[in-house]
Amino acid sequence: MKTQNQIQQQAEIHLLEAAKEFQKCMQCGKCRSVCPVFKELGNELYVARGKNKLAEKIVSGDLQITDRVKDAVNECLNCKACSANCPAGVSPEHVVLRLRWYITTREGLGFFKALIFRQMIWRKWPITLAAVIIGITQRALFGIGPKNPVRYLFPLFGFSKRRFFPAMALRSGQSLYPETNPPRKGPAKMRIGYFTGCAGNLIYTNVVKSVVDILTCYNYEVIIPENQKCSGTPVLANGDYEGARMLMQHNFDLFQQYELDAVVVACSSCGMALKKEIKLFIADSSELREFCSSVFDINEFIDKNIDFKDEDLGKLPYRVTYHDPCHMVRGQGISAEPRNLLKKIPGIDFREMKDADVCCGSAGSYCITHYDTAIKINNHKVKNIQDASVDIVATACPTCVMHIQDNLLQHESQEKARYVVEILADSLRAAGTIQT
Ligand code: SF4
Ligand code: SF4
Numbered sequence: 001m002k003t004q005n006q007i008q009q010q011a012e013i014h015l016l017e018a019a020k021e022f023q024k025c026m027q028c029g030k031c032r033s034v035c036p037v038f039k040e041l042g043n044e045l046y047v048a049r050g051k052n053k054l055a056e057k058i059v060s061g062d063l064q065i066t067d068r069v070k071d072a073v074n075e076c077l078n079c080k081a082c083s084a085n086c087p088a089g090v091s092p093e094h095v096v097l098r099l100r101w102y103i104t105t106r107e108g109l110g111f112f113k114a115l116i117f118r119q120m121i122w123r124k125w126p127i128t129l130a131a132v133i134i135g136i137t138q139r140a141l142f143g144i145g146p147k148n149p150v151r152y153l154f155p156l157f158g159f160s161k162r163r164f165f166p167a168m169a170l171r172s173g174q175s176l177y178p179e180t181n182p183p184r185k186g187p188a189k190m191r192i193g194y195f196t197g198c199a200g201n202l203i204y205t206n207v208v209k210s211v212v213d214i215l216t217c218y219n220y221e222v223i224i225p226e227n228q229k230c231s232g233t234p235v236l237a238n239g240d241y242e243g244a245r246m247l248m249q250h251n252f253d254l255f256q257q258y259e260l261d262a263v264v265v266a267c268s269s270c271g272m273a274l275k276k277e278i279k280l281f282i283a284d285s286s287e288l289r290e291f292c293s294s295v296f297d298i299n300e301f302i303d304k305n306i307d308f309k310d311e312d313l314g315k316l317p318y319r320v321t322y323h324d325p326c327h328m329v330r331g332q333g334i335s336a337e338p339r340n341l342l343k344k345i346p347g348i349d350f351r352e353m354k355d356a357d358v359c360c361g362s363a364g365s366y367c368i369t370h371y372d373t374a375i376k377i378n379n380h381k382v383k384n385i386q387d388a389s390v391d392i393v394a395t396a397c398p399t400c401v402m403h404i405q406d407n408l409l410q411h412e413s414q415e416k417a418r419y420v421v422e423i424l425a426d427s428l429r430a431a432g433t434i435q436t
Contacts, residue, residue, distance in 0.1 A: 007106070010105050010241070011102050011106050014098045014099070014101045014105060014241070015055075015058070015102055017094070017098050018059065018094070018099055018102070019055070019056075019059050021052075021090055021091055021092070021094050022051075022052035022053075022055045022056055022092075022095050024089060024090045025048075025049065025086075025088060025090050025092075026087070027049055027052075027053075028087065028088070029047075029049055030085060030087060031047055031048035031049055031081075031082035031085065031086060031092065032047050032049065033085075034081040034082060034084075035047045035081060035082055036079060036081065036359045036361065036377045037075050037076065037077060037373065037377070040373055040376045040377055041075070041373060043072075045068075045071075045072040045075075046072060046075040047082075048082035048086070048090070048092030048095075050072065051072060051073070051076070051092055051096055051099075052092060052095055054069060054072055054073075055099055058099070065103055065106070065107070070103060073096055073099045073100055073103065074370075075370070075373075076092075076096045076366075077326070077359050077361065077363035077366055077377075078093045078097070078326070078327075078363060079326040079330070079359035079363065080093055080326055080327075080330035080331060081326070081330070081358070081359065083330075097236065097237070100237075100238070100239035101236075101239055101240075101241040103239060104239035104240060104241065105241065109239070109240055109243075113240060117234075117238070117240045117243040118240075118243055121198075121230045121235065121243075122229065122243065122246065122247070124229050124230075127198070127202070128172055128201075128202065131168045131169065131202040131203070132168070132169075132170060132172075134168045135167060135168035135169055135170045136170065138165075138167050138168065139167065139170075159371070160371040160372075162371075162410065164405070164406045164409045164410070165402075165406075166203050166204070166401075166402055168202060168203055169201075169202055169203060169204075169205045171205070172201050172202055173196050173200050173201045173202070173205035173208030173209070174201050174208070174226065176205065176208065176209065177208070177212055177222075177224055178224075179223060179224055179226050180221065180222075181212055181216050181221065181222040181224070183216055183218075183219035183221055184216050184217050184219065185219065186219050187219070188219060189218075189219050189305075190220050190221070190261040190262060190305075191221045191223060191258070191261050192215055192220045192221065192222050192223065192261065192262050192263070192264055192301075193225060193255050193260040193262070193263040193264070194208075194211060194222050194223065194263070195251070195263055195264070195265045195270060195295075196224065196266070197231060197265065197267035197269075197270040197398070198230050199267060199398030199399070200266055200398065203398065203402075204398055206422055207266050207398075207419050207422055209425070209436075210419070210421045210422045210424070210425035211264065211266050211298055211421055212224075213425055213434045213436055214302065214306075214421065214425055214434070215264070217433060217434050218306050223258050223260065225254050225255060225257075225258060227250075228251055228254060229250055229251060230247050231247065231248070231251065231267075231269070231273040231274060232244035232245075232248045232251075232273055232278075233269040233270060233272075233277075233364060234365055235247060236273075236277065236281075237363075237364050238365060241281075245281040245282075248273070248277075248278045248281045249281070249282060252278065252282060252288065252291060256291065260294065262294050262296055263291075263294055263296070264295075264296050264297070264298045265295060265296070265298065266297070266298040266396070266419065266421055267396075267397060267398055268297065268325040268327040268328035268331065268332065268334075268396050268400075269325075269327045269364065269397060269399070271296075271297045271327070271328070271331075272327040272328075274291075274292070274295045275292050275295045275332060276292070276331070276332075278291075278292065297328065297332060297334055297396065298421050299334065299337045299338040299341060299396055299420055300332075300334050300337045302341060302421070302424070303336075303338075304337075308344060310346075311431065312428060312431055312433045313344060313345055313346055313427045313430075313431055313433070314427050314428070314429070314430025315347035315427075315430065316345055316346070316423065316426060316427050317347045318347070318348055318349070318390075318391045318392050318423075319348075319351060319390040319391050319392070320348050320349070320350055320391065320392045320393075320394050320423070321351050321352065321353040321356070321385060321388045321390045321392075321393050321394070322338055322353075322356060322393070322394050322395065323356055323360060323381065323385075323393050323394070323395040323400060323404065323417075324356050324357040324395075325360075325395055325397035325400045326357075326359050326363075327397065328396050328397065329357045330357075338394065338395075338396055341420055341421075341424050342394060342423065342424075345423065345424065346427075348423075351388045351390055352388070353384040353385055353387065353388040353390075353393075354384045354387065354388075355381075355384055356384075358380070359377065360377065360378050360381045360400050360404050361373070361374040361375065361376070361377030361403060362374065362378070362397075362399040362400050362402065362403030362404070364399050367399065367402075367403045374403065375407055375410070378403055378404065378407040382404070382408060382411050382413065385404070385408070385413075385415055386411075386415070391414075391415060392416050392417075392418055393408075393415055393418075394417075394418055394419065394420045394423055395417065395419065395420070396419060396420055401417045401418065401419065402417075404417040405417040
């Protein structure tokens with residue numbers, strides 16, 4: 001238990017770190033032209049320049065934390081469009097995160113966030129059990145269709161009743177496999193740790209299957225550490241610095257125990273957390289640097305390491321475009337690799353869409369807490385997908401898949417949102433390269 005003095009010190013650190021960033025701001029306003037939230041809502045407090053000013057006033061003591069301040073701090077997608085385009089090199093999203101951590105450190109987490117982050121996510125089994133119960137309920141009792149009366153209960157849990165949810169898995173992705181998965185034939189080229197992320201584990205289990213099937217088929221040994229927990233991404237984004245630190249430290253210590261050659265991740269936000277954000281929580285060391293540089297997004301890893309022969313890949317007759325998740329393109333600098341993989345698949349007609357790298361509005365829990373704005377932002381994405389005339393929008397982030405698919409259904413549009421790695425596994429199955 002931390003003393004009041006320690007809590008105060010931690011809060012001060014967050015403000016000092018925020019100050020290091022916002023002091024660089026020249027107030028030029030260039031961020032206004034790229035911020036998706038500002039584009040929809042037009043409020044200066046929601047754009048990076050306004051948030052920097054807000055943070056400056058808080059640090060100088062001229063502004064108290066009011067509901068208006070909290071509202072402004074929560075209106076950010078952490079999409080990094082502002083930092084990618086800032087001439088002064090400011091990272092406003094880090095100012096936002098520090099302010100969120102500052103507010104929570106001072107005011108506490110509150111009952112629901114403490115329950116979800118410090119109990120359900122931290123202990124893991126409660127969130128796994130909850131997902132299975134929801135999965136059974138979705139299928140057996142109510143279904144998940146648009147005419148479902150249970151939708152009227154969604155607002156009680158903070159969800160819009162319009163929302164389409166993906167079906168939760170009845171069996172977690174991690175439970176489908178043993179901890180150690182040997183290469184299919186011959187000696188292992190590398191020993192790879194697989195960080196599944198909560199969405200892969202509890203919702204998109206076909207992604208877990210695709211990753212394991214592809215890697216073991218190409219003679220990699222795949223280790224799925226049983227005790228892995230959430231990467232900390234939703235926890236840190238919702239203001240819980242200490243909760244995120246506990247999760248990062250746990251996963252770092254756990255993966256260290258396996259003597260891995262690399263760690264792969266199939267979620268852009270988890271990848272960014274394990275490569276970069278972890279450094280905000282764990283003290284610098286050679287072990288930490290080595291760990292971070294051993295983490296690869298699955299698209300990056302496959303594109304770099306697997307040389308597919310023509311006969312390995314079966315034909316898939318789809319028109320496909322690609323949506324760049326923010327935490328992939330700006331968070332990790334990955335954009336060519338998933339496109340390279342898609343273009344290798346015979347039969348795929350790859351078509352770029354307009355503004356492929358603009359945020360889709362999902363931003364983790366933002367599309368739950370700020371659904372109407374998230375949908376307004378996503379309407380541009382849906383229009384660009386429709387204009388590209390495709391069957392599939394491929395991407396590499398679970399919340400992008402979830403949010404884009406939701407809004408495509410709202411528009412009664414036929415395109416499907418899928419992971420690149422799933423499409424690649426389908427092609428390998430079509431050629432008989434993967435037998436399962
Ligand atoms: S954050 Fe960067 S782009 Fe925005 S006003 Fe400040 S200096 Fe200009
Ligand atoms: S991270 Fe994105 S949403 Fe947040 S202030 Fe910057 S541009 Fe706007």
